[in-house]
Amino acid sequence: MAKKIVVDPIPRIEGHLRIEATLNDSNVIEEAYSSGTMWRGIEVILKGRDPRDAWAFTERICGVCTTVHALASVRCVEDALGIDIPTNARIIRNLMNATQVTQDHLVHFYHLHALDWVDVVSALKADPKQTSVIAQSISSWPKSSVGYFKALQQRLVGFVESGQLGIFSNGYWGHPAYKLPPEVNLIAVAHYLEALDFQKEIVKIHTIFGGKNPHPNYLVGGMACAIDPNSDTAINIERLSMIKKIIDDTTTFIDQVYIPDLIAIAGYYKGWLHGGGLGNYLSYGDFPETTLADFKTLLWPRGAILNKDLTTVLDVDPRDASQVTEEVSHSWYTYSGGDGKGLHPWKGETTPKYTGPKPPFEHLDTDKKYSWLKTPRWKNHPMEVGPLARVLVAYAKGDPMIKETVGLVLSKLEVGPEALFSTLGRTAARGIECKQTAGFMRHYYDQLIANIKTGDYRTFNSDRWEPSSWPEECKGFGYTEAPRGSLGHWIHISDKKIKEYQIVVPSTWNASPRDANGNSGAYESALKGTPMINPEQPLEILRTVHSFDPCLACASHLFDMNGKEITSVTIV
Amino acid sequence: MQSNQTFADLFRASGVSRRDFLKFCSLTSVYLGLSPSMVPSIVQAMEHKPRTPVLWIHGLECTCCSESFIRSSHPTIEDLLFNMISLDYDDVLSAAAGNQLEDARRKIMKEYKGKYILAIEGNASTKDDGVYCMVGGDSFLNTLKETAADAAAIIAWGTCASFGCVQNADPNPTGAAPVSDIIKDKPIIKVPGCPPISEVMTGVITHFHTFGTLPELDRLGRPKAFYKTRIHDKCYRRAFFDAGMFVRSFDDDATRKGWCLYKMGCKGPTTYNACSKIQWNGGTSFPIGSGHPCIGCSEPHFWDRGPFYSRLAEVPFLGSDSNADKIGIVAVGAAAVGAAAHAAVTAVKKAKSDKLDNDKA
Numbered sequence: 059m060a061k062k063i064v065v066d067p068i069p070r071i072e073g074h075l076r077i078e079a080t081l082n083d084s085n086v087i088e089e090a091y092s093s094g095t096m097w098r099g100i101e102v103i104l105k106g107r108d109p110r111d112a113w114a115f116t117e118r119i120c121g122v123c124t125t126v127h128a129l130a131s132v133r134c135v136e137d138a139l140g141i142d143i144p145t146n147a148r149i150i151r152n153l154m155n156a157t158q159v160t161q162d163h164l165v166h167f168y169h170l171h172a173l174d175w176v177d178v179v180s181a182l183k184a185d186p187k188q189t190s191v192i193a194q195s196i197s198s199w200p201k202s203s204v205g206y207f208k209a210l211q212q213r214l215v216g217f218v219e220s221g222q223l224g225i226f227s228n229g230y231w232g233h234p235a236y237k238l239p240p241e242v243n244l245i246a247v248a249h250y251l252e253a254l255d256f257q258k259e260i261v262k263i264h265t266i267f268g269g270k271n272p273h274p275n276y277l278v279g280g281m282a283c284a285i286d287p288n289s290d291t292a293i294n295i296e297r298l299s300m301i302k303k304i305i306d307d308t309t310t311f312i313d314q315v316y317i318p319d320l321i322a323i324a325g326y327y328k329g330w331l332h333g334g335g336l337g338n339y340l341s342y343g344d345f346p347e348t349t350l351a352d353f354k355t356l357l358w359p360r361g362a363i364l365n366k367d368l369t370t371v372l373d374v375d376p377r378d379a380s381q382v383t384e385e386v387s388h389s390w391y392t393y394s395g396g397d398g399k400g401l402h403p404w405k406g407e408t409t410p411k412y413t414g415p416k417p418p419f420e421h422l423d424t425d426k427k428y429s430w431l432k433t434p435r436w437k438n439h440p441m442e443v444g445p446l447a448r449v450l451v452a453y454a455k456g457d458p459m460i461k462e463t464v465g466l467v468l469s470k471l472e473v474g475p476e477a478l479f480s481t482l483g484r485t486a487a488r489g490i491e492c493k494q495t496a497g498f499m500r501h502y503y504d505q506l507i508a509n510i511k512t513g514d515y516r517t518f519n520s521d522r523w524e525p526s527s528w529p530e531e532c533k534g535f536g537y538t539e540a541p542r543g544s545l546g547h548w549i550h551i552s553d554k555k556i557k558e559y560q561i562v563v564p565s566t567w568n569a570s571p572r573d574a575n576g577n578s579g580a581y582e583s584a585l586k587g588t589p590m591i592n593p594e595q596p597l598e599i600l601r602t603v604h605s606f607d608p609c610l611a612c613a614s615h616l617f618d619m620n621g622k623e624i625t626s627v628t629i630v
Numbered sequence: 631m632q633s634n635q636t637f638a639d640l641f642r643a644s645g646v647s648r649r650d651f652l653k654f655c656s657l658t659s660v661y662l663g664l665s666p667s668m669v670p671s672i673v674q675a676m677e678h679k680p681r682t683p684v685l686w687i688h689g690l691e692c693t694c695c696s697e698s699f700i701r702s703s704h705p706t707i708e709d710l711l712f713n714m715i716s717l718d719y720d721d722v723l724s725a726a727a728g729n730q731l732e733d734a735r736r737k738i739m740k741e742y743k744g745k746y747i748l749a750i751e752g753n754a755s756t757k758d759d760g761v762y763c764m765v766g767g768d769s770f771l772n773t774l775k776e777t778a779a780d781a782a783a784i785i786a787w788g789t790c791a792s793f794g795c796v797q798n799a800d801p802n803p804t805g806a807a808p809v810s811d812i813i814k815d816k817p818i819i820k821v822p823g824c825p826p827i828s829e830v831m832t833g834v835i836t837h838f839h840t841f842g843t844l845p846e847l848d849r850l851g852r853p854k855a856f857y858k859t860r861i862h863d864k865c866y867r868r869a870f871f872d873a874g875m876f877v878r879s880f881d882d883d884a885t886r887k888g889w890c891l892y893k894m895g896c897k898g899p900t901t902y903n904a905c906s907k908i909q910w911n912g913g914t915s916f917p918i919g920s921g922h923p924c925i926g927c928s929e930p931h932f933w934d935r936g937p938f939y940s941r942l943a944e945v946p947f948l949g950s951d952s953n954a955d956k957i958g959i960v961a962v963g964a965a966a967v968g969a970a971a972h973a974a975v976t977a978v979k980k981a982k983s984d985k986l987d988n989d990k991a
Contacts, residue, residue, distance in 0.1 A: 064728065064767070065728040066766050066767055067728065067731055067765050068728070069720070069721050069723070069725070069726065069731055070724070070725075072692070072722075073688075073693070074688070074770075076767075095763070095765065097762045098762070098796070098797040098806070099797065099803030100797070102803045103800065103801070103803070108940070110937070111937050111938050111939070114925060115796060115933070118795070118796040120693070120694075121691075121694020121697050121698075122693045122697055124697065169700075170722075208667070212667075217712055220681070222680060222718070223716075224715070224716040224717045224718055225717050225725060226725050227719075227725070227726060227734045228731065230725070230726070255707075255708060257700070258701040258702070258703065258828075262911050262912070262914045265910050265915045265920070266914060269910065269916055269918070269922055270905075270910040270911065270917055272698055272701075272825055273824060275917050275922035282920065282923075284886040285886070290888070291886075291887065292886045410762075412761045417761065417767065418767055419767050516881060518879075518880040518881040518885075519881070520881050523879070600727055
């Protein structure tokens with residue numbers, strides 16, 4: 059007899075996610091249901107406002123992947139209004155984006171994901187001497203002495219003995235799914251703390267260009283930060299040197315801490331290759347070397363892969379009404395033309411209609427509607443987006459850097475490319491990508507210096523700043539590859555104001571509920587078939603769900619596209 | 631063991647001598663398989679006062695407050711988590727999930743009844759039984775009320791919890807409401823900003839930890855140490871405002887010279903926050919310092935006081951109702967009179983606005 063388990067709340071994510079799963083007699087997951095349990099209505103709020111303000115509203119969709127919505131939004135408005143941004147603005151935005159991905163991946167690995175693999179309490183039993191030997195064998199990172207690990211372990215003992223475990227309270231310590239020896243756990247705890255201290259440095263690049271982080275400032279038409287090497291208030295050599303130092307330190311940390319840890323930890327878990335899921339991957343691409351429209355120059359290539367077939371990368375066009383669609387057959391919304399009919403974002407609609415149980419409740423009715431997330435599909439296929447999708451698209455397209463790094467990681471782990479189609483593969487892809495984006499940071503820093511050297515200080519194009527210069531009606535599309543995957547913003551501007559605004563978000567792709575044909579979303583599919591040692595302690599579910607790096611405030615943004623009044627909610 | 635006692639307290643109360651207590655610590659280290667060098671840290675831990683338990687719950691939000699919190703340069707987040715507070719429930723950092731995570735929350739509510747701090751990030755949907763924000767199979771609205779009931783005090787992180795923020799902007803489709811609209815019988819410290827500055831967030835907790843009291847609050851419930859003055863009052867570009875020297879377009883020469891952003895919509899003159907003083911991310915910069923006008927993100931209803939670039943802030947300058955155009959004229963006129971006269975005017979106005987602040991606070 060199948061039993062049903064619920065994991066809610068799911069911590070170490072952004073926003074509110076609930077997983078319900080049925081298990082067979084051997085405690086293997088038969089079916090999983092992913093439910094987003096929050097909705098804020100940002101796009102309803104956007105209607106009628108100044109399109110130049112949209113970046114600030116949409117940026118507040120998410121403070122973890124801060125900047126990504128602001129970037130997609132300014133790109134979307136500029137596309138609608140026909141604005142070309144200056145070279146410096148393109149470079150600065152790329153640099154900020156690379157900074158975001160790098161910092162976000164690092165924080166994800168250590169602070170949102172590591173505790174699914176690392177047993178903190180086991181680190182108390184580590185031999186500091188042996189820990190030091192292991193640390194020095196995997197990396198040249200200098201913080202690796204016996205004394206360093208001994209002092210850390212003493213602090214941990216004090217912490218545990220205080221009886222107040224704080225963020226580590228009620229963790230699944232001692233769970234048999236944890237496989238690391240105490241010494242590797244101690245190394246990981248050390249780096250959890252070092253990464254916690256270091257992550258705050260990386261984002262200072264956002265602060266230099268955007269004034270603050272989280273939520274740095276963007277600007278339609280370019281960037282607001284002025285460049286002038288001879289000014290005491292603009293981007294000058296002091297600011298540039300600070301950026302260079304941050305990039306140097308970030309590269310060192312990733313090369314000497316993150317990547318060696320990833321490989322060391324993965325080595326103990328390569329027998330746990332669950333969580334592959336859909337096998338369909340989508341990337342819009344990002345990091346334009348020229349303009350966004352010229353997507354052949356994107357450093358992260360665009361494309362789609364179906365059924366794990368790495369020999370064929372399919373063309374993707376998010377503007378094409380037949381490609382990207384969203385439907386609501388299992389979501390708490392209703393469509394005027396039928397809930398199961400997919401609508402392209404430029405024609406989308408969102409009328410919330412809650413039909414779930416009245417809280418508090420034990421279970422959702424997963425046969426009916428069960429989530430605040432819509433169901434996006436690409437040519438009717440459920441797709442996985444994010445680091446693994448991007449790495450696979452680049453790998454299949456023959457990107458030399460990705461091919462080399464993936465090859466290196468696979469050979470170190472002594473596994474074949476098929477191991478990539480797993481929870482562990484997703485986690486490894488994020489690390490590989492983080493190393494790559496740290497390289498992008500350097501690349502854009504060099505580009506910026508080279509362009510400033512030519513005497514070009516422009517960061518803003520004022521040609522279409524004044525609303526009097528805008529057309530009466532226009533539509534735009536803006537995209538980015540956020541840390542968690544492909545993000546698209548679609549806008550309709552009418553009479554100088556936002557008439558419609560629609561967003562299809564990475565975590566909506568990954569966390570979506572079933573579609574009208576009964577096909578599972580990426581989380582749901584990835585959880586199927588996973589054996590659980592102890593269903594009361596859902597460590598395996600956390601592992602796979604976290605490998606996607608869920609972001610639920612993003613996923614359940616939603617709004618009304620067509621100016622329809624939002625209907626009242628029906629409780630059944 | 632009572633929650634507010636240390637292990638050492640308990641031993642003393644049971645008549646155990648200091649000598650025997652130290653012996654116990656040595657034995658404990660042997661049982662744990664630890665080297666003798668770790669005995670002092672065990673002694674320290676057992677004598678240490680309990681850290682204040684903090685339950686950090688998340689409603690309708692974007693997690694920018696948590697992200698800002700972990701950016702703190704002083705104190706570091708590690709110092710805070712290991713030495714000052716016990717963050718026993720937090721959606722973002724907690725190891726446990728589901729039932730185990732909810733158990734941790736309820737355990738603290740019971741064992742530290744009336745003694746824990748409730749930190750709230752985001753706000754509650756109050757419409758339709760709160761179905762727009764549900765956590766653990768219940769509405770966040772219910773969780774908020776339940777968890778607030780036995781809290782010693784509440785910290786309302788960010789503009790969401792303090793004033794409503796973006797989901798509360800017109801037409802507020804989910805009925806999102808700030809904490810003070812829902813909880814009326816507890817001290818609430820409002821720490822607005824989208825997000826608040828990291829050192830302001832950790833500063834509020836460190837104040838409590840160091841001085842044992844809540845920080846003094848202004849009339850809106852904000853700590854005076856961080857929200858006493860307007861960004862405009864401490865802005866390094868203030869001299870250009872006073873001299874009537876304004877940026878008129880984001881690509882003009884004045885942007886590179888760092889002139890005042892008032893004419894670009896800067897809300898610094900009406901925004902109470904520490905951005906121009908503490909600055910952001912370890913003092914690296916702040917919005918105006920990087921060329922963008924302040925959007926007023928720590929003020930109530932700032933989203934509905936736009937558009938950000940075209941609506942100019944009312945400034946208490948040469949009369950309480952000066953509007954944007956008047957300011958340009960007056961300021962240019964003042965500049966012509968000469969620096970000395972105009973410095974005097976500023977000084978007088980500054981005195982007036984200080985009085986206004988004090989009256990408000």
